[in-house]
Amino acid sequence: MKDDAFEALLRDTLAADVATSRERLMNLEERVISELADRRPRLRWFQWLAQLLAPTRSGRVGQVVVVGATAAVFLFLGVALSDRLPARDVGARLSLEPVRSADGTQDVLFVLPALDAENVAVVGSFNAWEGTALSDSDGDGIWTASIPLSPGRYEYAFIIDGRWWGQDPLADEYIQSFGEYSSVRYIGRGGDGA
Amino acid sequence: MNRSVSRTVWTVLMLVSLVAGATAGASLSEFEQALQAVPVSNLGYILSSIELGMTQPGFPADGLLRLIDRVTRRTAPAFEKEAVLLVIAHGLADGLPVEGLVNQALEGLARGVSLQWIEQRLSERLVLLSETRDLLYSKGIFSGSQGSSSAATPAIPTARFNQLLINISETIGDFLEGGGSPFDGYVLYEEVRNRLTMLEGVTLSADDVALVLDRIEPSDLTQVALAAVS
Numbered sequence: 536m537k538d539d540a541f542e543a544l545l546r547d548t549l550a551a552d553v554a555t556s557r558e559r560l561m562n563l564e565e566r567v568i569s570e571l572a573d574r575r576p577r578l579r580w581f582q583w584l585a586q587l588l589a590p591t592r593s594g595r596v597g598q599v600v601v602v603g604a605t606a607a608v609f610l611f612l613g614v615a616l617s618d619r620l621p622a623r624d625v626g627a628r629l630s631l632e633p634v635r636s637a638d639g640t641q642d643v644l645f646v647l648p649a650l651d652a653e654n655v656a657v658v659g660s661f662n663a664w665e666g667t668a669l670s671d672s673d674g675d676g677i678w679t680a681s682i683p684l685s686p687g688r689y690e691y692a693f694i695i696d697g698r699w700w701g702q703d704p705l706a707d708e709y710i711q712s713f714g715e716y717s718s719v720r721y722i723g724r725g726g727d728g729a
Numbered sequence: 730m731n732r733s734v735s736r737t738v739w740t741v742l743m744l745v746s747l748v749a750g751a752t753a754g755a756s757l758s759e760f761e762q763a764l765q766a767v768p769v770s771n772l773g774y775i776l777s778s779i780e781l782g783m784t785q786p787g788f789p790a791d792g793l794l795r796l797i798d799r800v801t802r803r804t805a806p807a808f809e810k811e812a813v814l815l816v817i818a819h820g821l822a823d824g825l826p827v828e829g830l831v832n833q834a835l836e837g838l839a840r841g842v843s844l845q846w847i848e849q850r851l852s853e854r855l856v857l858l859s860e861t862r863d864l865l866y867s868k869g870i871f872s873g874s875q876g877s878s879s880a881a882t883p884a885i886p887t888a889r890f891n892q893l894l895i896n897i898s899e900t901i902g903d904f905l906e907g908g909g910s911p912f913d914g915y916v917l918y919e920e921v922r923n924r925l926t927m928l929e930g931v932t933l934s935a936d937d938v939a940l941v942l943d944r945i946e947p948s949d950l951t952q953v954a955l956a957a958v959s
Contacts, residue, residue: 660832663795664839686931688896688924690836699840707927711907712833713842713850723931 641722642681645669645693646705650676652695657682659691666694686723692716755790757783763797769811775818782821786888792831793817799838809844816851825858826891829899850906853957857898860953865894868944885937892932893925893941900924901954911954914947921950 635641645657647669655678656666662682669678690710692701701716702709708719760779764772782788796817800810813834820827830851837847865871870883872890885893900921909916925938 658839660836663792664832664835688928688932690832710903712903713837713840713846715840717836721927721931724927724929 636683638685639723640683640685643684643720643722645680645682645691645703647678647693647695647700647703648676649678649693649695652676652678654694654696656694657691658694659689661689661691669693684722687721689720689722690717691720692718755794759794760797763794763801764814766801767797767810767814768807769814770808771811771815771818774822775814778818778821781824782827785821785824785826785891787826787828787891789828789831792828792835796831796834796838799835800844803838803844805844809848812848813844813851816848816855820855820858823859825855825862826895829858829895830854853905854898854902857902857953857957858894860956861894861898861901864945864949864953865890865897865941868941868949870940870944883940885934885940889934889937892928893937896924896928896933897921897941898953901950901957905954905957911951911958914951917950917954918945918947921945 647655647657649655652671655669655671657669657680658664658666661684667680667682669680671678690712691703692699692715693703694700699715701712701718703718705720706718707721709716710719711717757776757780761772761776764775769775779793783790797814800813803810817827817830817834820830833854834847834851837850870885870890870893873884873886901917904917904920905911909920911917922942925933925941929935929938
């Protein structure tokens with residue numbers, strides 16, 4: 536008799552426990568997903584872009600559409616605006632006119648066409664004959680460097696892939712130095728190094 | 730907070746001291762240290778010449794230190810390295826402006842020519858500097874530290890006088906190195922006139938240029954050029 540009473544008590548207690556747990560387990564999956572969604576870290580722009588471009592089963596078509604549309608917009612804008620750029624903007628980037636500062640120093644442009652060169656530098660009396668690298672960022676073979684110089688006379692030469700080249704077409708004059716040519720520019724008067 | 734402030738102040742102080750150190754002129758002890766690395770056998774003479782040169786306007790301290798360093802790094806017998814430095818020391822000891830000599834030595838080293846060639850060229854240019862100075866003196870054109878100033882014998886401030894000296898002598902040197910004959914006095918005179926005129930109002934005073942061009946003649950330049958090639 537005692538055993539029957541104990542079993543009944545145990546059964547009731549378990550039933551009550553199951554009823555309580557059932558309430559707790561109701562919609563558990565949705566709530567977990569919702570909470571995880573709230574905790575999602577904020578993506579930086581490149582992470583967002585990487586995620587956008589990451590191949591997934593469901594999103595590939597959408598991604599291709601987004602990227603394609605963006606490329607088309609930029610292509611259209613590039614073509615449409617290229618003819619409308621004022622000519623002076625292009626000229627200003629390659630201007631040979633020196634830019635003068637208050638102390639008389641001028642940014643002097645050194646330009647050298649060297650189509651197949653890998654490294655071009657200018658050496659001269661303005662940098663103790665230690666190379667200042669020229670750059671060709673757009674890869675068109677026109678190498679340039681802008682060097683601030685105070686008024687005076689400067690001797691210099693270019694070094695193209697280790698070879699000296701002393702006859703700059705933009706020089707004011709040429710001299711022979713150690714059996715080779717050197718170029719000369721006068722800054723601050725006349726040619727202004729241009 | 731306090732720690733970050735003190736760290737910032739410390740960083741700023743370090744940067745200021747670094748900049749101050751970098752911009753300060755080279756001291757005699759720096760030259761001594763650099764020369765010992767060459768090494769040179771006439772250390773005393775070269776150092777005393779440099780000490781004398783340091784009192785002159787336009788003394789190329791940084792360029793000379795750079796030159797000593799590059800000569801030291803050059804693979805060559807020590808006596809050849811010292812010979813190059815001795816030419817410059819002679820110029821300094823004689824009170825001549827050596828900016829051009831230092832520049833030419835740096836150029837020669839960059840071009841990779843032999844130290845003997847560099848020394849030979851510097852020696853010729855040193856003769857030209859000295860002869861040109863004598864020519865200017867003979868024409869009554871002195872630097873500020875020489876003689877008394879008057880209309881007949883104007884004393885040009887040393888820095889301006891040195892600029893004239895450098896440009897005239899270098900023009901003659903470039904003319905000769907380019908294959909010009911010392912006897913082409915008129916051509917040489919035109920070369921000098923062109924160079925001085927190009928620098929008129931830039932690094933040369935217009936009055937100084939006019940004075941020099943008025944007083945020197947083609948035959949004078951021939952005499953200077955002949956001294957360098959003889």
